Amino acid sequence: MTDLVLTVQGSARAELAPERATIRFTIATDGPERASVVDAVTATLARVSETLGGRAANGALEAWSIDQVSASAQRPWTNDGTQAPLVHRASATGRAVLDSPDRAAELVDALAADSLVTIDAIEWWLTDSLLAHAQADVRTRAVAEARAKAAVLAAAAGRSDVDAVALADPGMLDGSSLGMGPQPRFEKAMAMAMDAGGPSGFSLRPQPIVIEVAVDGRFIAR
16 A cells, blocks of 8 residues: 655644743933933932842842933924924933742832833743743644644544654745744733733733744655
8 A cells, every 4th residue: 555645734832921020111301401301310210220229139120220321302393393492301221120020010110100210011031941841842742733633634544554754844844934834933921901900001910921833744654
């Protein structure tokens, strides 16, 4: 009996609770005088640095950083087509990394309490070691699904023995990278959804990390 060639795709997906949270924020203000806006941002930066430094010292914060204050100026256009007086702007950006996502809401509250601080984003993520382990597990399950599909097709054709002869990322089984199937994907979760109960309009519930993998497989059924 001639060998039967089976080409199938297996996929798998996992959602994991994040291990870390990164809060990104901006300290900024504008006004008619350069010195006043720079002084205001510098003062806020000092307060925020003290807050973050204290939390890092007692173990509530894994890491943090703030860029130096930058200043710029522009003349905005008015509704009647003329330029308004010069407006100066001073700003600095920063980030804080927490080893417990459950502490994100408390830190956002503390930062957002200052009128010059804007929370830009909250990112939920996994450490490299857990991510690598999770990706390996999902890929293994994707291969298992591909093999199971091949076994079903083989049984339907009256064949019992199934052996894998090729496995590849979607679209690469025939030497092409233009496949249309789902590609291996890892999503860091960004908290951007509005939440009426959360500071600054952010959802402060840790979002799951999504890992998806698809695998093309070629099998011989005898």
